[in-house]
Amino acid sequence: DAEITQSPRHKITETGRQVTLACHQTWNHNNMFWYRQDLGHGLRLIHYSYGVHDTNKGEVSDGYSVSRSNTEDLPLTLESAASSQTSVYFCASSARLVEQFFGPGTRLTVL
């Protein structure tokens, strides 16, 4: 069955380190999204992509970057991790920008 996966599921890192969170989908969806979820803020959009080599900034993109070299993957990179980036990160994909399918999430702790 087609699916969307995220790895790692849990990550602990130190302030200043570079961290990459992986997102992989097997639906062949063109559209992919990264969100973060924090208590009191709900889910907020970080970056999104409409297709290969396309990337766009969301509402909380500072300190994050993405690249899209193929249809299946949209890795999220924290260039220099900060404690404020401790959060749960969700990746999503969609075919027609209507229904988004979400991954299981990655819990990131920055010490």
Add this chain to the structure above:
Amino acid sequence: DAKTTQPTSMDCAEGRAANLPCNHSTISGNEYVYWYRQIHSQGPQYIIHGLKNNETNEMASLIITEDRKSSTLILPHATLRDTAVYYCIVRVSAYNQGGKLIFGQGTELSVKP
């Protein structure tokens, strides 16, 4: 995208219908109403969406008032597995709008035995 207002929490007895309200008084004519839910520690899950007609699928029904200023999500026979946070989202469903979902705080539905 229009702002939505939902109650913070609601309870429902197992087997009864759960009616979750959402106010979106500033909705524009080309904006759709979407409902997602998030079961604890999982990613959000799409439930249903609509523009102005009532919609039904295998999970739920969506009732939109005639003036489109409010809507109600109905889970006809709630089960314990329906305990989750339910998000009502209003947005334009157009490619050039980015497909972005703006999540509010949602309604925490507790289904009790």
